[in-house]
Amino acid sequence: MSSYRFMQPDPQDWHILRQVADIDAQAFGTDGISVFNLSQFTRSGAVFCLLDADRVLGETVLLRNIHDKGAVVFGFAVDSACQGKGIGAIMIKHLIEMAARSGITYLELTVNPDNLAAKRLYMEKAGFYKKAELSDHPQKGEPRWLMHLDLASL
Numbered sequence: 001m002s003s004y005r006f007m008q009p010d011p012q013d014w015h016i017l018r019q020v021a022d023i024d025a026q027a028f029g030t031d032g033i034s035v036f037n038l039s040q041f042t043r044s045g046a047v048f049c050l051l052d053a054d055r056v057l058g059e060t061v062l063l064r065n066i067h068d069k070g071a072v073v074f075g076f077a078v079d080s081a082c083q084g085k086g087i088g089a090i091m092i093k094h095l096i097e098m099a100a101r102s103g104i105t106y107l108e109l110t111v112n113p114d115n116l117a118a119k120r121l122y123m124e125k126a127g128f129y130k131k132a133e134l135s136d137h138p139q140k141g142e143p144r145w146l147m148h149l150d151l152a153s154l
Contacts, residue, residue, distance in 0.1 A: 006094035019056035027077035
């Protein structure tokens with residue numbers, strides 16, 4: 001585990017950004033983020049990944065709110081070949097610690113409540129709670145929950 005690095009990729013590191021985009025597409029299909037858009041998000045410090053050497057194991061995008069000190073966890077995903085090995089738990093722990101250090105007071109994300117692995121990660125391991133039931137995903141027709149984690153209490 002000590003060889004893992006949680007980091008922000010360079011906006012021109014196409015080798016890393018392609019891997020991030022591939023993992024995002026595995027998780028979200030056509031809703032995934034393109035390499036070009038990831039490069040733009042990286043310029044604002046929003047893209048994070050967990051690496052083992054130069055292999056991306058998981059990725060996330062963290063979008064800060066402009067109206068308060070909260071942020072939205074957007075596109076959190078683990079490479080399908082690495083799922084069930086604790087990679088998501090390592091990533092969410094690093095993300096929460098980094099967010100709290102940078103002055104973010106809460107995190108929110110949406111999740112399909114039928115995705116039991118994601119619910120277990122967010123609720124049981126990270127401490128998020130269900131804040132609201134949202135309308136179904138506009139393209140996939142899947143149910144969505146809004147999850148919330150207060151970082152001020154950490």
